[in-house]
Amino acid sequence: MYGVGGGGFNAPSTASGKRKNQEDDEEDEEEETGDGRVLEAWERAYADDRSWEALQEDESGLLRPIDTKNLVHSQYRRRLLLRSAAAAARIQKGLIRYLYIVIDLSRAASEMDYRPSRMAVVAKCAEAFIREFFDQNPLSHVGLVTIKDGISHRLTDIGGSPESQIMALMGKLECSGDSSLQNALELVHGYLNQIPSYGHKEVLLLYSALNTCDPGDIMETIEKCKKSKVRCSVIGLAAEIFICKHLCEETGGSYTVALDESHFKELLLEHAPPPPAIAEYAAANLIKMGFPQRGAEDLISICSCHKKVKSGAEGYICPRCKVNVCELPTECRTCGLTLVSSPHLARSYHHLFPVAPFDEVTFKLGQKGGQNCYGCQQSLINSASQSNLHVCCPKCKQHFCFDCDIYIHESLHNCPGCESQRSLP
Numbered sequence: 001m002y003g004v005g006g007g008g009f010n011a012p013s014t015a016s017g018k019r020k021n022q023e024d025d026e027e028d029e030e031e032e033t034g035d036g037r038v039l040e041a042w043e044r045a046y047a048d049d050r051s052w053e054a055l056q057e058d059e060s061g062l063l064r065p066i067d068t069k070n071l072v073h074s075q076y077r078r079r080l081l082l083r084s085a086a087a088a089a090r091i092q093k094g095l096i097r098y099l100y101i102v103i104d105l106s107r108a109a110s111e112m113d114y115r116p117s118r119m120a121v122v123a124k125c126a127e128a129f130i131r132e133f134f135d136q137n138p139l140s141h142v143g144l145v146t147i148k149d150g151i152s153h154r155l156t157d158i159g160g161s162p163e164s165q166i167m168a169l170m171g172k173l174e175c176s177g178d179s180s181l182q183n184a185l186e187l188v189h190g191y192l193n194q195i196p197s198y199g200h201k202e203v204l205l206l207y208s209a210l211n212t213c214d215p216g217d218i219m220e221t222i223e224k225c226k227k228s229k230v231r232c233s234v235i236g237l238a239a240e241i242f243i244c245k246h247l248c249e250e251t252g253g254s255y256t257v258a259l260d261e262s263h264f265k266e267l268l269l270e271h272a273p274p275p276p277a278i279a280e281y282a283a284a285n286l287i288k289m290g291f292p293q294r295g296a297e298d299l300i301s302i303c304s305c306h307k308k309v310k311s312g313a314e315g316y317i318c319p320r321c322k323v324n325v326c327e328l329p330t331e332c333r334t335c336g337l338t339l340v341s342s343p344h345l346a347r348s349y350h351h352l353f354p355v356a357p358f359d360e361v362t363f364k365l366g367q368k369g370g371q372n373c374y375g376c377q378q379s380l381i382n383s384a385s386q387s388n389l390h391v392c393c394p395k396c397k398q399h400f401c402f403d404c405d406i407y408i409h410e411s412l413h414n415c416p417g418c419e420s421q422r423s424l425p
Contacts, residue, residue: 093274093275093276093277093351094199094200094274094275094277095137095140095274095348095349095351096139096140096198096199096200097140097141097199097200097202097274098140098141098143098158098192098195098199098200098201098202099133099140099141099142099143099202099203099204100142100143100144100145100158100188100191100192100202100203101126101129101130101142101143101144101204101206102145102146102147102152102184102188102203102204102205102206103122103123103126103144103145103146103147103169103206104146104147104179104205104206104207104208104209105119105146105147105148105173105174105175105176106147106148106149106175106177106178106179106208106209107175107176107177107178108175108179108208108209108210108238109122109175109208109209110175111208111238114237114260114261114264115261118208118237119173119175119208120173121261121264122206122208122237122264123170123173125261125264125265125268126169126206126268127166127169127170128268128269129265129268129269129271129272130142130162130165130166131162131166132269132272133162133271133272134160134162135272135347136272136273136347136351137272137274137348138160138329138340138343138344138347139340139344139345139348140160141158141159141160142158142159142160142162142165143155143156143158143159143165143188143191144156144165144168144169145184145187145188146172147180147181147183147184148174148175148176148177148179149176149177149178150177150178150179150180150183150213151177151180151183152180152183152184152186154187154191155168155169155172156168156169158191159330160327160328160329160330161327178209178211178213179207179208179209179211179212179213180212180213180214180215181205181207181212181214181218181243181244181247182212182214182215182216182218182221183214183215184205185203185218185221185222185225185232185247186221188203188230189221189224189225189228189230192230193228197285198285198287200231200274200277201228201229201230201231202230202232202233202253202275203225203230203231203232203233203253204233204234204235204271205232205233205234205235205244206235206237206268207234207235207236207237207238207241207244208236208237208238209238210238210239210241211241212241212243218243222246222247222250222251223250225247225250225251226250226251230251231251231252231253231275232247232248232251232253233248233253233254233255233271234247234248234253234254234255234256235256235257235258235264235267235268236255236256236257236258237257237258237264238257239257240255240257273351274351287338288337288338289337289338289339289340290318290319290320290332290337290338290339290340291319291339291340291341291342292316292317292318292319292325292328292339293316293317293319294315294316294317295314295315295316295317295324301315301323301324302324303315303324303325303326304323304324304325304332304333304334305325305326305327305330305333306326310324314326316328316339318332318334318335318337318339319337320332320335320337321334321335321337323335325339328340328341328344329341329344347413350413354409354413355408355409355413355414355415356393356394356395357409358391358392358393358394358400358405358408359391359392359393359394360389360390360391360392361389361390361391361392361399362389362390373390373399373400373404374398374399374400374404374416374417375400375401375404375407375408375416376401376403376404378401380399380401390402390405391405393415393417393418395415395417395418396415396417396418396420396421397417398415398416398417
């Protein structure tokens with residue numbers, strides 16, 4: 001009614017309309033930031049930076065920037081020493097593992113004490129863990145289970161493909177309802193109970209809630225898992241819970257609580273190497289395995305995995321029943337034979353005889369001896385500080401930088417210095 005007025009009021013109304021539109025746009029932008037929560041102006045300015053987390057207190061009480069490279073290396077060294085202690089004791093380990101990762105997607109996973117949310121941090125770290133798990137355990141299998149609305153859902157079948165597991169996880173990230181620990185254990189117990197005796201059955205729960213809403217007696221479910229030799233471990237994101245601790249103690253697993261995102265990732269990666277086998281369950285078994293070869297390029301067949309027509313060069317031929325499979329390692333869908341390649345066995349073997357941890361040493365200017373890393377030939381001297389911390393192999397006495405130290409123990413699994421001496425006449 002008042003919009004069709006004289007010309008004298010058009011300019012002010014237009015200016016005020018522009019201001020109003022700008023304010024509406026700003027409000028819309030605010031509403032779009034954050035999952036259902038409007039961020040304050042100061043929060044938006046530092047949401048992606050979080051520079052306060054890059055500071056630490058030194059010996060004199062002053063705040064210094066964190067040396068990220070040294071921090072990552074110290075965390076890696078801690079995991080390495082734990083693994084080497086188990087190897088030195090000649091502890092039997094399970095190389096063929098069947099692991100279900102149970103992710104709590106109840107409403108507690110939407111809490112924002114981990115930025116941007118617990119769910120986002122768990123998904124990001126779970127992706128890194130799945131890749132690391134298959135890199136260290138090429139003969140093992142992983143499945144995903146989620147908990148929300150008091151119900152557990154099997155997200156993926158247990159299998160040996162990291163990409164399919166990650167794709168399924170990233171497509172189902174929604175939080176709602178309560179968490180039910182008993183329903184999750186009942187579900188994974190039903191699937192793991194069908195695993196052959198040579199497989200080591202494990203469950204890893206990433207638990208955000210502070211309670212569990214169960215339909216029955218969870219103690220009976222825990223007892224069933226114990227009798228079925230299912231090792232259950234829990235990483236909590238909130239606080240310690242009695243029932244989770246009791247579950248881990250009864251089944252021989254471990255229970256830890258994360259302090260922050262980096263600590264959570266560190267705790268998660270500790271589950272990538274195979275754990276020591278429980279003495280009463282550590283029975284030796286002979287396993288039939290097949291080593292398939294690539295099919296001929298002119299051979300057209302239907303793969304048993306996805307029921308799709310493929311050429312022989314795109315898959316492998318089972319040596320027993322001659323069907324086509326897409327990737328290794330896997331279990332033949334037709335005859336049930338475990339199909340692997342020789343590199344998979346070699347990569348699994350290094351857990352039994354790992355490279356000994358290198359000793360940390362400090363090289364100073366004027367000191368005699370090699371001044372370059374034996375692996376990458378980069379200088380070990382930092383001219384700014386006149387010294388540099390690096391590592392030395394206790395056997396061959398060759399010096400290595402931090403990057404080569406991680407590469408040797410995590411990927412190469414052989415010391416170049418020791419191997420070069422071994423090849424000499």
